[in-house]
Structures are given as structure tokens and as C-alpha cells.
Amino acid sequence: EMDRSSTLIRDILNPDFTNVYVSTPELYDDIRSYVHDISPEMEKIVKLYKQKEPIYDHFGVEKQIKNAFGKTVNLPGGAYLVVEHTEALHVIDVNSGNRTASKENQEENALQVNKEAAKEIARQLRLRDMGGIVVIDFIDMHKPTNRKILFDYLRELMLLDRAKHTILPPSKFGLVQITRQRVRPEMNIVTVEKCPACGGTGEIKASIVLMDDIENNLNYILREQNEKGVTLSVHPYIEAYITKGIFNLQRRWFFKYGQWIKVKAQSSYYLNEFHFISSKDEEIKL
Structure with missing residues (x-):
């Protein structure tokens, strides 16, 4: 029984491949041997990756995956796709982006963008293995000949797809419908991250409450822990709020606690993030 790497090579290897890099010697020997058996003339394209930098970082694989599987897929010409998934179907919307054209060649421009899309x-259908019903909203074209050109072009491109599929001609609303059999479980790669400031809720603590938190913690550090030479690190906006003006908050703290509190702006902090640093340049845990 073949392992996964050999199965993958069997399914996708074709004359267009110029290099196949493998990061481990054992897997390199296995793949090279397998390619020698099925296609001896392509054995030389299998190469052992020897650089110190991780192979995914060297070839930018993770970045390409994030770009390819996101909700928005950018196209070389400036147009972009918006891919939405629902329980019933998949929807792909084609947008011209920053590509503009005069009224005279608007139709031709729409055809070029649609062909690029x-x-x-x-490619996206194969990458994500999107199965079921796929509805594509291409840019409107008024000439029936252009709609037929696009339909024929899409059918030709889909010949590379090993999955069974059916493509219907564009409807009167310019929608193209595709039914496609899923070959493997659909790829669903997360391309967004939770905001560190709000934890994904979309809301942060009100700034007026933030200042109460800072003052309460400062009072505890100075009066309960008797710390000296404390530095407060905050977002630049908060730093300005504390230090600007004649009767600023920093000056009031000096009269209240009998010591000067240094306030340091950190542009990498999110708005309601703050940390207290001791005189030994260590963070004071609260």
C-alpha cells in the first residue's frame, strides 16, 4: 500500500513540474524511488532541501495558503474574488477592483476580468475541493458572444478537474452555476486571527474605566508593595492623555504619591493595554 506522499505524487505529477523539494532524507529516498518507477525521466526533479531555514518559510508556503484560502482572493490584474460558504451552496462574487475602463471598451474589459477570474x-474549486452547488456572479456582459466565450473558456479550464462536474450556461442575470462532486473533505483553513485587544468580541473596555484600572493598580503598587522608580508603559494615545498639559495626571500622581511616575509610550500596544515596570526593568505582575 502506498503512503500519502506517493499517492499525492501519483495524483498530481505532470510534465509541468520543474522541481519537487523534500525536507527529510528518508522521504526523499522514497519519493525519488517512486518517481523513478512511474516516470524515470522526471526522477531528476526530486531534490533534497538542505537549507537551515524551514522549508515552508523558504518557499512562502504558509503565506500562499493564507492568501489562497481567505474569504477574499486577489487576482494579478487588480480584480478580486469574494468566496462565501453556506449550508446550501457556495457563492463566488467577481469584482473588478481598481481596474477601470472607458465606456467604449467596458465590455472588453469585463470579458478580460471574467476570464482572469x-x-x-x-483553481480554487480544486484547491478547496468545493462540492455541491457553486454559484458564480461574474461581471455583467451585454454581448451574447462574450458570454459564450466566457462559458467555453470556463469549461475548458474545468477539464483539468478530476471531480465530476456540470456547468450550466450563464443565466439572464449573468450567474453561472456549477455542480461538483467532492473528492475529499473540503479544505477549511482559518485565515483570520482573534484581535488581541478585544478577544474577538469587537468591544474593548471604555477608556474612562481604563484610567480607573491604571490608578487602582498604581495605588496598590506604590502603597501596598512600596515599589520605587515605577514606569508605566501604555499606548501613545494614553501616554499623551496622562502627560500633556500643565495640570496633567502625571503631575497629580507626583503630589499624591510623593514620587515621579515615568510614563513610556509603546506603539506596539493596543489601546487599553498597560504594564508597570519596576526599577530593575522587570514587569510588575498584578
Whole structure:
């Protein structure tokens, strides 16, 4: 029984491949041996990766995955796709982006953008293995000949797809419907991260409450822990709020606690983030 790497090579290897890099010697020997058996003339393209930098970082694989599987897929010409998934179907919207054209060649420009989008859509269907019903909203074209050109072009591109599929001609609303059989479980790669400031809720603590938190913690550090030479690190906006003006908050703290509190702006902090640093340049845990 073949392992996963050999199965993958069997399914996708074709004359267009110029290099196949492998990061481990054992897997390199296995793949090279397998390629020698099925296609001896391509054995030389299998190469052992020897650089110190991780192979995914060297070739930018993770960045490409994030770009390819996001909700928005950018196209080389400035147009972009918006891919939405629902329980019933998948929807792909084609947008011209920053590509503009005069009224005289607007139709031709729409055809070029749609053809560029069709090429990427055919690729996305294979990459994500999107199964079921796929509805594509191409840019409107008024000439029936252009709609037929696009339909034929998409059908030609889909010939590379091993999954069974059916493509319907554009409807009167310019929508193209595709039904496609899923070959493997659909790829669902998370391309967004939770905001560190709000934890994904979309809300942060009110700034007026933030200042209460800072003062309460400062009072505890100075009066309960008897710390000296304390530095407060905050977002630049908060630093300005504390230090600017004649009767600023920093000066009031000096009269209240009998010591000067240094306030340091950190542009990398989010708005309601703050930390207290001791005279030994260590963070004071609260």
C-alpha cells in the first residue's frame, strides 16, 4: 500500500513540474524511488532541501495558503474574488477592483476580468475541493458572444478537474452555476486571527474605566508593595492623555504619591493595554 506522499505524487505529477523539494532524507529516498518507477525521466526533479531555514518559510508556503484560502482572493490584474460558504451552496462574487475602463471598451474589459477570474475560480474549486452547488456572479456582459466565450473558456479550464462536474450556461442575470462532486473533505483553513485587544468580541473596555484600572493598580503598587522608580508603559494615545498639559495626571500622581511616575509610550500596544515596570526593568505582575 502506498503512503500519502506517493499517492499525492501519483495524483498530481505532470510534465509541468520543474522541481519537487523534500525536507527529510528518508522521504526523499522514497519519493525519488517512486518517481523513478512511474516516470524515470522526471526522477531528476526530486531534490533534497538542505537549507537551515524551514522549508515552508523558504518557499512562502504558509503565506500562499493564507492568501489562497481567505474569504477574499486577489487576482494579478487588480480584480478580486469574494468566496462565501453556506449550508446550501457556495457563492463566488467577481469584482473588478481598481481596474477601470472607458465606456467604449467596458465590455472588453469585463470579458478580460471574467476570464482572469474564471482561471482562478477553476483553481480554487480544486484547491478547496468545493462540492455541491457553486454559484458564480461574474461581471455583467451585454454581448451574447462574450458570454459564450466566457462559458467555453470556463469549461475548458474545468477539464483539468478530476471531480465530476456540470456547468450550466450563464443565466439572464449573468450567474453561472456549477455542480461538483467532492473528492475529499473540503479544505477549511482559518485565515483570520482573534484581535488581541478585544478577544474577538469587537468591544474593548471604555477608556474612562481604563484610567480607573491604571490608578487602582498604581495605588496598590506604590502603597501596598512600596515599589520605587515605577514606569508605566501604555499606548501613545494614553501616554499623551496622562502627560500633556500643565495640570496633567502625571503631575497629580507626583503630589499624591510623593514620587515621579515615568510614563513610556509603546506603539506596539493596543489601546487599553498597560504594564508597570519596576526599577530593575522587570514587569510588575498584578
